[in-house]
Amino acid sequence: MSSRKVVELFYDVVSPYSWLGFEVMCRYRNVWNIDLKLRPAFLGGIMQGSGNKPPGVVPNKFKYMGHDLRRLSEYFDVPMQMPANPFEAMFEKGSLPAMRFVTAVQEKEGDIKMEKVSRELWKRIWNEDKDITQPASLSEAAAKAGLSDSEIKEALAAYTSQKVKDKLKTSTQDALALGAFGFPMLVCHVNGKPQMFFGSDRFELMAHCIGEQWLGPKPDKAASKL
């Protein structure tokens, strides 16, 4: 176990490219000799803290993003659908309550349930075009993720607490300190040195840097072909 390389994935469920990165890394943690650490954080804080601007402000870039996500979601086999009003979903409504809720689930129920809740939140915003800001929306996602009524109640009681707010803030600050300017951000700890990879398009390079092999976004299918 001690030879496993630690790979941190910083993500926010408001970010569609984070969903791609999340699913790929969840597949590869069973293929590569890595210890994957999921780090929910707040993308709004990253954009503000780094002075970065979202891609939506350049019309050609925004239009491309739609094509790019459609092609990538098919190739990566991640069931993505653009919401009717992506601007509203991403920038007006945002993800602060959702990411606090994810953090509360991690705090109270652990990483496995947090992972499932994250996926259900992505499905809501990036497939079903549903809200992820209201308590009822968060409960619904948690129920689909398999949390019991009492677990959901506990997470809902905790997600507005100072402790959870601070935990999310710390995670966001950790990401900024490591050089984040957007999500997903992958940080590989190789020989005690963090190596940062931004986006969902550096897996092949990352594999090369950590001494593993990239088998495409669906390694199980690739492996069965070998």
Place this chain on the structure above:
Amino acid sequence: MSSRKVVELFYDVVSPYSWLGFEVMCRYRNVWNIDLKLRPAFLGGIMQGSGNKPPGVVPNKFKYMGHDLRRLSEYFDVPMQMPANPFEAMFEKGSLPAMRFVTAVQEKEGDIKMEKVSRELWKRIWNEDKDITQPASLSEAAAKAGLSDSEIKEALAAYTSQKVKDKLKTSTQDALALGAFGFPMLVCHVNGKPQMFFGSDRFELMAHCIGEQWLGPKPDKAASKL
């Protein structure tokens, strides 16, 4: 020949990611069943026309770009070195004379010499930290690319002509009309429909879309391993 898919590569020698894309596509035109069309264009015009901002304005993004380029240039086997003052090289001095010269070489001497001159200009700015704006710099690059004295003289006489200026402008406008907001931009013509891929990190996806196989950035070495 008629079954070959046309792939256009829009590039500017001021862009390091364009250099990566250029070398990879020059390797793959011998591996994939494609007809590669090199389209020199002016990145400054793309940024202005699309309203995009260069990555250099966000400190974390700029810092990352340095790491990313160092890792990618090693992995792609493209001999890149960051200039001492990348801001000055990229944004203050810029590439308008260089891209007009490349366009003049294409006009007068054809695509093969244009390709070689482009590569020598990239080497100057992105490896040797040398100027690419002065006539003497352009001559030197052209001489290294194997152009004769008379060919260089001809290109230098043509690169400030209205015809060459207009040709570069048309190419830049073509890129904008296809949805460009930066370079490199690859446009694959599949069943009469253009499919656009931005950057040097969509080759695997692009291969999937045109029915070819991605063998990594050095296909010759990969092929000899099979």
